Amino acid sequence: MTDPREQRKTIRDDETPPLAEILDAFRPQVERIEEAFTAIRVTLDALANHLQGTGPSASATGSEALPVAQPIPGAKSPATHAAQETPAQEPTAQEPTAREAAATTIEQSTRAPRTTTRQPPTVAPAASPQPKRQAEPVAVRSGEGMNWSAIVFGEHAQGDPTISHLSGSLLGDVYQGDQRAIALTGQLMAFRSGTAEQKARLLKEVGESFYAWRPQGDDDLLHALIDWVHGELDAVQLGNRIQVVQAGDRFDMQRHNAKQPGVEVAEVFGWIVLRDNGKVFSKANVAVK
Numbered sequence: 001m002t003d004p005r006e007q008r009k010t011i012r013d014d015e016t017p018p019l020a021e022i023l024d025a026f027r028p029q030v031e032r033i034e035e036a037f038t039a040i041r042v043t044l045d046a047l048a049n050h051l052q053g054t055g056p057s058a059s060a061t062g063s064e065a066l067p068v069a070q071p072i073p074g075a076k077s078p079a080t081h082a083a084q085e086t087p088a089q090e091p092t093a094q095e096p097t098a099r100e101a102a103a104t105t106i107e108q109s110t111r112a113p114r115t116t117t118r119q120p121p122t123v124a125p126a127a128s129p130q131p132k133r134q135a136e137p138v139a140v141r142s143g144e145g146m147n148w149s150a151i152v153f154g155e156h157a158q159g160d161p162t163i164s165h166l167s168g169s170l171l172g173d174v175y176q177g178d179q180r181a182i183a184l185t186g187q188l189m190a191f192r193s194g195t196a197e198q199k200a201r202l203l204k205e206v207g208e209s210f211y212a213w214r215p216q217g218d219d220d221l222l223h224a225l226i227d228w229v230h231g232e233l234d235a236v237q238l239g240n241r242i243q244v245v246q247a248g249d250r251f252d253m254q255r256h257n258a259k260q261p262g263v264e265v266a267e268v269f270g271w272i273v274l275r276d277n278g279k280v281f282s283k284a285n286v287a288v289k
Helices: 004-015 019-052 058-063 078-084 098-110 148-153 161-175 179-193 196-213 219-235
Strands: 241-243 265-268 272-274 280-282 284-288
Touching (some): 179 196, 196 280, 219 241
């Protein structure tokens, strides 16, 4: 008579497959899942390192060994399991394995990005400023009377010796840089080129400029200038005349202007301008005592 325990053992051995066969059946799926998770984990780590700027180089990543799944205790070795199963078809060149795909993905993700150096825009160098040309002095043709004496005093500077003496003294001080001589020269040129109305108004300024140039007075130069002024007035049919004030003259408020009260002229700063009827057109500035 058969022992019931042996009978149950025989039934279990015949109906229930051993644990090793169960593990062998699930091993391919487990390995593929582990390889897929390994590839995903490595790819995510590489992407994280790349975003942080600390990713390893492509060569180091490519040579790094991938983790291998640990065998389950009591399971058959991969060689035995491969011998029992039908050999798997070798992957073609068009279908890389999961390990190769993971390695390729890691290499591409960790490859150092190309840095494009942006060239600065080409800017043409600024043209150096050209030095300004100084105006060249105009050549004066003295043979035709175009000298400074003629420019200031006109044709009278040639035949009148008194005008020549005045012109020589005045222009000599102009060449020396005397500002008072330059001011008088400007007043004379403005007077000579002005209209009849302008000439009448400028007579006062011409006289004051002369006394500023020669504060002590110079009868020869003064009368030469007055004669020239009268000639310019006659040319435009003006009857205005110049009257000279002398130091020591009695102060006349109808003919003289003074800042302080007094009875006698002490210094002269200008001349009196008369109208054509002899009345005062402008007073002379003086100092009195």
